Amino acid sequence: DAKTTQPNSMESNEEEPVHLPCNHSTISGTDYIHWYRQLPSQGPEYVIHGLTSNVNNRMASLAIAEDRKSSTLILHRATLRDAAVYYCILRDLIQGAQKLVFGQGTRLTINP
Amino acid sequence: KAGVTQTPRYLIKTRGQQVTLSCSPISGHRSVSWYQQTPGQGLQFLFEYFSETQRNKGNFPGRFSGRQFSNSRSEMNVSTLELGDSALYLCASSSIPRGNQETQYFGPGTRLLVL
Numbered sequence: 001d002a003k004t005t006q007p008n009s010m011e012s013n014e015e016e017p018v019h020l021p022c023n024h025s026t027i028s029g030t031d032y033i034h035w036y037r038q039l040p041s042q043g044p045e046y047v048i049h050g051l052t053s054n055v056n057n058r059m060a061s062l063a064i065a066e067d068r069k070s071s072t073l074i075l076h077r078a079t080l081r082d083a084a085v086y087y088c089i090l091r092d093l094i095q096g097a098q099k100l101v102f103g104q105g106t107r108l109t110i111n112p
Numbered sequence: 113k114a115g116v117t118q119t120p121r122y123l124i125k126t127r128g129q130q131v132t133l134s135c136s137p138i139s140g141h142r143s144v145s146w147y148q149q150t151p152g153q154g155l156q157f158l159f160e161y162f163s164e165t166q167r168n169k170g171n172f173p174g175r176f177s178g179r180q181f182s183n184s185r186s187e188m189n190v191s192t193l194e195l196g197d198s199a200l201y202l203c204a205s206s207s208i209p210r211g212n213q214e215t216q217y218f219g220p221g222t223r224l225l226v227l
Contacts, residue, residue, distance in 0.1 A: 043116075043202050043218030044155070087155075099145065099168050100204075100216060102155035 004088045009107045012078050020073040020106055022088030027068050032091045035062065035073050036100070037084040044087065044102075047073065083110045114139065116219035118203050124225045130191040133222045137184050137205030144186040145216065146178060149200040158201075161186055190224075198226045 005023040012018045024033065034049040048055055048062045050071070055062040061074040075082055085105040117136045125131050137144050146158040157170040161180035178188040184205075190197055200223050204216040 041220075043204070043221050044216075045218065046215040049215075099157045099160060099170070100147075100155075101157065102147075104154055 004090060004103050006086070006088055006103060006106045008104065009109065011109045011111065013111045014080060015077050018075040018078045018082070018108065018110075020075075020086050020088075020108065021070065022072070023070045024088070024090055025069045027090060033062065033064060033068075033071050034089045034091055034100070035060070036087045036089060036102075037082075038087070038105070039081075039084045047086070049091075078108075078110050080110050080112060083108055116203055116205050116217050118201075118219040118222050120222060121220065122223050122225075124227065125193050126227050127193055127195060129193050130189060131193060131224060132187055132189045133201055133203075133224075135186045135188075135203030135205075135219060137186070137203075138217055141205035141207050141217070142184050143206045143214075144180055144184065145204045145206075146186070146188050147202040147204065148172075149202060149221070150196075150198070155202070158188065193226045195226050198224060200224075 032049050032051050035047040036044040037047050038044040048057055048060050050062045050064055052064060063072045085107050087102050087105040089100050116138055119134045135144055143162045145160040147155050148158055149155045158172055158176055159166055159178050160168045164180045175191045178186060180186045200221045202218050202221045204218045206214040206216045
């Protein structure tokens with residue numbers, strides 16, 4: 001399974017943008033980059049995913065480097081509710097497999 | 113649409129006992145995956161079921177098993193419990209696979225404590 005590397009923790013202030021980095025230097029050509037987050041006392045929830053182009057949805061934006069060896073999850077205006085552990089995941093390539101390989105993630109703290 | 117539900121939410125067992133956890137996926141979802149989450153090892157994939165067949169299995173001993181029923185509900189069983197099996201067990205469901213972009217929807221988990 002391709003590996004990802006994320007900082008253990010990050011801190012930001014409410015209503016400011018947050019940039020969460022992820023390195024995936026061994027990514028293969030057809031690996032999709034997925035982000036999930038886990039709020040306290042909850043199961044993980046999907047945030048966003050992409051392949052090559054930058055992606056936007058109502059929750060966040062995903063910026064993917066041109067060589068695809070790194071990506072950045074962008075929360076445009078953080079709220080206290082965004083405090084969570086954020087996981088950057090490369091989807092397993094086995095046909096149809098639904099296996100997610102989680103790393104340690106980044107624990108994001110939001111200061112009021 | 114109701115989300116993924118897991119029962120029970122909390123469970124206390126003693127070493128040597130066995131336990132069965134249940135997961136009801138989102139209506140229409142046919143794939144159910146199970147994960148174990150511990151402070152030391154993080155989130156680890158246990159297995160995945162699709163149309164009552166186990167399609168993928170993580171690196172766990174044979175004491176961990178599962179099954180899926182025709183209505184897509186799934187159960188996982190852990191026999192001969194060990195202290196190290198204390199964990200949060202998470203179930204996730206997804207719709208009919210179309211590649212590797214399907215979102216997995218997680219339940220709240222079952223917290224198992226082995227004494």
